[in-house]
Amino acid sequence: xxxxxxxxxxxxxxxxxLAACGDRNGVPELMNLRQTGEGAxxxxxxxxxxxxxxxxxAALPEPTPxxxxxxxxxxxxxxxxxxxxxxxxLGRTGVPAGDGGLVGHAARFGTTPAIRAQLAAExxxxxxxxxxxxxxxxxxxxxxxxxxxxxxxxxxxxLERWRAAGARTVGAPPxxxxxxx
Numbered sequence: 001x002x003x004x005x006x007x008x009x010x011x012x013x014x015x016x017x018l019a020a021c022g023d024r025n026g027v028p029e030l031m032n033l034r035q036t037g038e039g040a041x042x043x044x045x046x047x048x049x050x051x052x053x054x055x056x057x058a059a060l061p062e063p064t065p066x067x068x069x070x071x072x073x074x075x076x077x078x079x080x081x082x083x084x085x086x087x088x089x090l091g092r093t094g095v096p097a098g099d100g101g102l103v104g105h106a107a108r109f110g111t112t113p114a115i116r117a118q119l120a121a122e123x124x125x126x127x128x129x130x131x132x133x134x135x136x137x138x139x140x141x142x143x144x145x146x147x148x149x150x151x152x153x154x155x156x157x158x159l160e161r162w163r164a165a166g167a168r169t170v171g172a173p174p175x176x177x178x179x180x181x
Contacts, residue, residue: 046073 048071054060077087112118130147131137159172 046075048073 051071074087077090080087080090127147130143132141132143132147135141136143159169162169
């Protein structure tokens with residue numbers, strides 16, 4: 001009897017160990033944004049700009065040890081330039097003259113200066129109250145999709161609601177067309 005109990009305990013421990021090595025229900029590990037290894041941070045690596053030989057070498061600025069370099073990446077400025085903005089206006093305070101109407105319309109109902117901190121605190125409270133069952137917490141199972149499921153939108157029901165209201169849904173797949181037999 002004791003031998004049978006010992007075999008059952010060992011088999012159960014082996015089964016739980018193998019279950020912990022699973023693929024986390026198909027949820028990609030990208031949902032876990034904390035760095036767990038000793039390797040490089042993929043989001044912290046930015047390529048440098050290509051080297052250029054200036055027309056007048058004497059016009060180059062003096063080197064500044066620890067300062068910025070002409071080939072240093074500037075992702076914010078590059079994004080602003082790609083979207084048609086002026087990267088030189090990034091460091092300035094205030095809104096560029098051409099964007100005043102857009103900012104005024106977006107802020108017509110008022111703004112909350114600390115909205116990011118407020119949303120982060122509310123999200124943390126929500127995640128703490130929906131942190132999963134005991135074994136999900138013990139085995140560090142990602143329950144992101146399950147926790148936010150009540151807040152997600154059923155895209156097909158919403159599409160049917162808009163179609164029933166007579167709205168054109170040109171970006172959605174067409175309705176099923178029955179073929180004559």
